[in-house]
Structures are given as structure tokens and as C-alpha cells.
Amino acid sequence: MTATARPPVRHATPGEWVRKNLFRTPLDTVLTLVLAPLSLYGIFFLARFVFVTGRWEIVRVNLKLLLVGNWPAVHMPRLSVALAVIGFVGGIVAGLVHARQVRLGTASSLTMTRRQRVLDLVRRFGLIFLTVVLLLALTSTAGPTLTAVGVVVAGVLGRLAGGFIGKSRWPKAVVVGLTLRLLATPFLLYAYLTDAVPLERWE
Template sequence: MSTTRTWLRHNLFRTRRDTVLTVVFGLLALWLLYKTFRFIFVTGRWSIIEVNLQLLMIGRYPEAHVLRLAVTVVVLALWGGLLAGFIRGRQVRSGRMTAADSKLSRARVTDLVERLWIPLALVVLLLMLTSTPGPWIMVGLAVAAALVGRLVGPFVGRLRLPPIGSLLVVFVFGAIPVVLYFYVVTAVGFDGWGGFMLNLFLAVCSIILCYPLGVLLALGRRSGLPLVRLVCTTYIEVIRGAPLFVLLLLANVALGFFVPDSLAPATSTRAIVVFTFFTAAYMAEIIRGGLQSVPRGQIEAAKAVGLSPIRQTGYIVLPQALRNVIPAQIGQLISLFKDTTLAGIAMGLFDLLQVSGAITSQEDFRGQGLIAETLTFAALMFWVVSYTMSRESQRLEKRLGVGIR
């Protein structure tokens, strides 16, 4: 009892002014809570979300091919599970982790749930809103596939393979997403994509594509060769000076001018191109910061043991540089993910934000002022993904021991 009183005294009623602050802002908080709860449970008319859930999630993706998406999700889950298990197996083999660490214990389960309860809750919420059994089956299969992959993975990872075998494993891991990509895209071109899936897809593609370019630009900007430095610096500064929105508009109306007709890409591809080149410039600046934070001694040591310049960079400098700036990198990726909404505005892609606006003028819902409900739903989707990413980045940073020698 006394600890509670001490706590109250220290955190709420330290001085007279503190008491006033507590009362004023407490009332404000209560009012906000009341308003929020009232909106969610009383005044909000959520049937518009329930009816349009499919549109919000995958846009106007043709019904006939939705099964392909489900298959993709399940295979990706299997792939992710396998990869996680594979890495764990390698770590056990190399002695960085004991086999006991990978035993399923109560602590690990609670840890996982604590980390991922927000996206899990969102998935459950979305499933509750569906009216067909399809999504339930898909999620169930995906969970099962991920578990199977995670259990099988370590056996693959622990194998001692000849070089050809390792290459084969790497190849298979790399090939699966590519095959899935073609499996989905051959059925429905990019212009048929939409909803939250489009936001996620634009972000993932651009994230993967921007990394190599960003690293090269960062190395180029730090290079000892003046002309290379000039080219990279010019590129980075020009891109960073221009607003993404204007670049997207430009790509939408003018990209066709700059490439031959045979290469003129679909709208979504244009968006990916712009996001990639845009984010690469920012990524380059972040990675440059990381490169600068690597102590000189590391490079000198690498030289001393006779590594070639490429190996110095690849084995010694880059791993430390990238590790040192994890929060900034993830921050940039989150910002890229949020910026995918601009593609909808600038290029007329049917992404989540555009869908949320469009469905309020459907015949059943027109003129009822439901924009607040649909925007809240869109905000929730973006928030959960971004927030989870930023939390995971903090965790990753801690695990890799940034700032700890």
C-alpha cells in the first residue's frame, strides 16, 4: 500500500503544480479515451469495413486468381520458417548457440507473444471480420507451414555439405520468392493489384532493390577517387533535394519520354523504380554515417592481415557499418512503407488509402460521412506494421550489441 502511495506521490502529486498538471491532463486523457471508446464501440459504423474488407486488403484483384495469393502466403510462411530454422541450425553448428537454446520453452513462447501480440491481434481482428472460410484456412495453413519449416530447417542447417550442396541450398532459398513472384504476376499484372497488399508489395520490392544501390552509393561517396565521389554526391544530393511526390508525378507523366516505348513500364513498376532510386539516396547517407563510425583501426587491422580492398570492405567494414546504423535504416524503411501511400495519390494506384476514400462513395454508404471509419482502419493497418518494425529494430539493435564492446 505504501509503495503505491509513494509511486503516486512521485509520479502524480510531487508539487502543487504537478497536481494541477495531473488533474488537467488526466481529464484530457479521460476525455480522449471516452471519445475513442465511444467512436469504436458506439458511434462508429464499421459495416463498411466488413463489407469491403477484400477491397481494402487486395483491391480489385480478380476473384479467379485469389487462390494464387493464398498459395503464395502459405509458401512464403514455409520459406520463412525454413530460413529461420536453417539459420538457427547454422548457429548451433558453429557453436554460437547451444542446442538447448533452440528448445521450445515457455519463456520463448511468452517472449514471442510479447513481441508480436500486436500484429497477431490485428490478424485475428481481420479474420473475425471476414465472412468466408478462405482466409481462416489460409492463415491456419500458413501457421502450420511456418512451424513445419522451423522444425525441419535446423536439420538442413546442421548438415555439412560440399560447396556444391551449399550453393544449391542458397540457390533454392533465393529462387523460391522469385518463382512465387512470377507465379502471381503471370496471372494478374501489376495494374490489377491494389489495397494494402499493394502498399506492402511496393515497400518490400523497393526495400530489396534499394539496398545494393544504397551501399554502392555510400561506398562511392566515401571513395578516394574524386570523380566517383563527385558522381555519387551529385546523385545523392539531387535526389534528396527533390520531394518524393514530385518525383512520382514526374515518373507518372514523363517516364515514358525517357525510355523507349518497348521499355515503358506499368504504373506500379514506375512507382517501384521511383521508390528504389529515392530511398537508395537516403540509405546511402545513412550507410555513410555507419561507414564513418567504423574505427580506423579496424581497416588498418584488415590491411595488416593482407585482405584485399574488396574483402576489407565486405568482411570488416560493411558488417560493422551496417550494424551501427540499424535504427536509422529501419526508420528509413518505415518511412518508405508509409510513403507508398503517395503512389496512390500521385499515380492513381488503388492502394489502401485510395480504397478507403473510394468506398465511402459506394451506393450503400454514400453521403453518410463514413470517411472517419475507413481512415481509422487504414491508419490502424499502417500503424501496426510500422510500430512492429520499429520495435523489432530496437530488439535487433540490442541483440547485435550496438554500442557494446
């Protein structure tokens, strides 16, 4: 039995995308003409505040208090480890979900070009990335940057591991064991953190 060839996927040009998503109906056209200038106006003032008029020294001085509260500096590595574990587990879950979608043929990435995949990643994680970069730019030590890099690396490794696990069929006992471990992770992290700093001292 031969596999049925998929018909070639035609991707819309930028002009077609604009007409379809922004000017499809008269109402869409009016909304686009009204909201687009307002959006550009808001982006301009946001950029002006971030790069010109913002009083970032206040944020810089209180950045640690803003991000981690009264968490003792001596136990900061525990927070880094916890964040890395969260990134790894999140990556595993994302990999498992994507592998299942691939098996079912519902993964959107199957019909995407490399450029579209990059744009999709930017759309989903661009704002988070910019926020993290802005916060890291305000720090004066290497710890936060190393933590951020560690979380990203852990997330990528988890994503690869989840994709590998999801592609194969495993005995039911293995699946149940993995599920229980994933569900237990938040409780283990809570115990790991509160062992160093009681909950009432977090604020």
C-alpha cells in the first residue's frame, strides 16, 4: 500500500494575508483604520518611556524585591534550581503534546515552512523574551542571567526529551510512573524551597 501524497500547501502572500485578516469586510476595514493608528501611538509612547523618559533607577534599586521579595540571597541558588526544573518539566510536557499531535496528524508545524516556524515562535514567546531581556538589563550581577540561560537550556532539553518519549510506545507502568513524577514535581519543589525558607518569610 502506497502512502497518499499530501497536496502542496499554498501559503498566502503578505498582501493576501493583509486583505484576509485586516480588510475582509467593511467593518474590518474601519476597525483597522481606527485601531492601527492608536496601536502605533501606544507603541511609540511605550518605546519612548522604556528608552527615554522612564525612571529605571528606582526599578533597578528595588529589582530584587520586585522579583523575589525577601528571599534570602544565600538561598538564591535554590530558586534557580527550581526554575530550571520547572523549565525542564514544561519542556517535557510540550514535547509530549507535540509528539501526540504529530501522531494524530494535527500538528500545525507539519505544514509550516522554517520561516513560518520562526515567526510562530516569535509570536508566542517574543513578548516574554523582551520582558526577560529588559529585566536582565537592569541587573548588576551574573546570577539572574545564568538562571535565565539555565531555564532556557532546561526547557530545550525537556522539549527534546518529551518529543523522544512521545514518539515511542511505552509499557503502561512506565507511562503511569512518568505521569506521577510530573504531577509530584510542584509538591517536591515546594518542599525543596520551604525547607530552606518557610513560607511565611517569602513575602
